[in-house]
Amino acid sequence: MIPSPSLSTLLALAAALSAVDAVANTTASSWVPRTCDNNPTGPLTPPFKQRSCRAPVELLDYRKVTTHYPWTHKPECAPSSLEGKNRHPYCAFTRDDFRGTQGLIVLTDSDIASDLGHILDDRDPKWWRAPAEEPLPETPPYSIVYLEEKGLGVVADRFIPKGTVIMRDAPAILKLVDRPKSLDKDEAIIVAERAFVKLPKEEQMQILDLARNMGGPRLDDVVRTNAFRIKLQGVEHYGVFKEVARLNHECRPNAITRWSSMRVQMEVIAYKDIKPGEEITLSYAPLNMVSDDRADLIMGTWGFQCQCSLCKSEAEVFLSDAHRRQMDRIMEELDIAEVRTPVLVADLAEELEEMIDEESLDAQRGDIYGILSRVYSEMGDFKGALRYAEKGSLKQEYYKGWDDSRTWQARRFVEILKMRIRRSKM
Structure with missing residues (x-):
């Protein structure tokens, strides 16, 4: 059976077709912007003359054109990144009608920006195979209020059952994590500020009103204090989300985030049942970290010392750290092929399940099940491996998102195991 092309392959093919057509029919002096036809029932390869996507800005000399698809403003590029033979300058790409409701600034290289078009x-759900989004309630189930000792936070107005999508938020700013080595910090800040002033004044104030803990220029401080680390086109970026940024930290949170790179949005999901009047919180640190590592990460990245209910209890912190360290030891033991036996692996898996429940680490189950499935596969127990692989795939999709690379890898491993089981029966 011929495997179905991956989503990234289809997008790359679409980008190539669009680019070839654009270059063939575009010059810097005569280029006329047009709009992509989006026909969900039409052919994948329409007649040549009907391909009307505008050329990505990366294919054109941005200094010689007045429109920079898909952006609504001229890119602000760092002069140092335009020097020499660098074909992918670092720029601030701005769009003031993102999703029809807000602005978006993307601080990245031109190669990544061109792919975002x-x-x-041109988001065509027919070819995505994307699951339908759960509709949000007409009125949000929360309010943003002032909390003593915390400042602004998010509090539930009514009961929110576990699994509920509480909010969806599109990014206001996306920033490449690893900027070019030739680009110094001050130059990157200037590029960002030049793009920022192009946003509507009201939106500028909403962004600048977010928390600032790190010092330095105001906009840069907002980004460093409020950013989430996400992947855009497979490359790590920082993302600032105006609504999600209002959620405070808790080491044992009652909500989690789920990023979609294809939909370019962040979802907040109830990790537990949330009672009316209860603050809705996220963990800024990975859930499986021990307390000292969490504290160092939070202070070093966000500039505050955690005072959540877990951190205030020495007894709870001691027990929680003991569970996490025991989980690490189990993982190390599972990695030693010479000592694996079916009975030992089953016992270790059961112990992991108990500690996951104790520490509220259900969001880690997808990764842990993936490890267990590979252990069983290496032992030659493909049915045992498939059992964990299928459970892991479902957990990855739920917690990481349908379009996350870990979800796709988990699904792929499920198919590989099914194929191995079929072959073993021949």
């Missing part, structure tokens, strides 16, 4: 403008 197929996501920002």
Whole structure:
């Protein structure tokens, strides 16, 4: 059976077709912007003359054109990144009508920015195979209020059952994590500020009103204090989300985030049942970290010392750290092929399940089940491996998202195991 092409392959093919057509029919002096036809029932390869996608800005000399698809403003590029033979300058790409409701600044290289056109403008769900989104309630189930000792936070107005999508938020700013080595910090800040002033004044104030803990220029401080680390086109970026940024930290949170790179949005999901009047919180640190590592990460990245209910209890912290360290030891033991036996692996898996429940680490189950499935596969127990692989795939999709690379890898491993089981029966 011929495998179905991956989503990234289809997007790359679409980008190539669009780019070839654009270059063939575009010059810097005569280029006329057009809009992509989005026909969900039409052919994948329409007649040549009907392909009307505008050329990505990366294919054009941005200094010689007046429109920069899919952006609504001229890119602000770092002069140092335009020097020499660098074909992918570092720029601030701005769009003031993202999703029709807000602005978006993307601080990245031009190669990544050009690929975003197929996501920002020409989103065709028919070819995505994306699951339907759970509708949000007409009125949000929360309010943003002032909390003593914390400042602003998010509090539930009514009961929120576990698994509920509480909010969806599109990014206001996306920033490449690893900027070019030739680009110094001050130059990157200037580029960001030049793009920022192009946003509507009201939106500028909403962004600048977010928390600031790190010091330095105001906009840069907002980004460093409020950013989430996400992947855009497979490359790590920082993302600032105006609504999600209002959620405070808790080491044992009652909500989690789920990023979709294809939909370019962050979802907040109830990790537990949330009672009316209860603050809705996230963990800024990975859930499986021990307390000292969490404290160092939180202070070093966000500039505050955690005072949540877990951190205030020495007894709870001691027990929680003991569970996490025991989980690490189990993982190390599972990695030693010479000592694996079916009975030992089953016992260790059962112990992991108990500690996951104790520490509220259900969001880690997808990764842990993936490890267990590979252990069983290496032992030659493909049915045992498939059992954990299928459970892990479902957990990855639920917690990481349908379009996350870990979800796709988990699904792929499920198919590999099914194929191995079929072959073993021949």
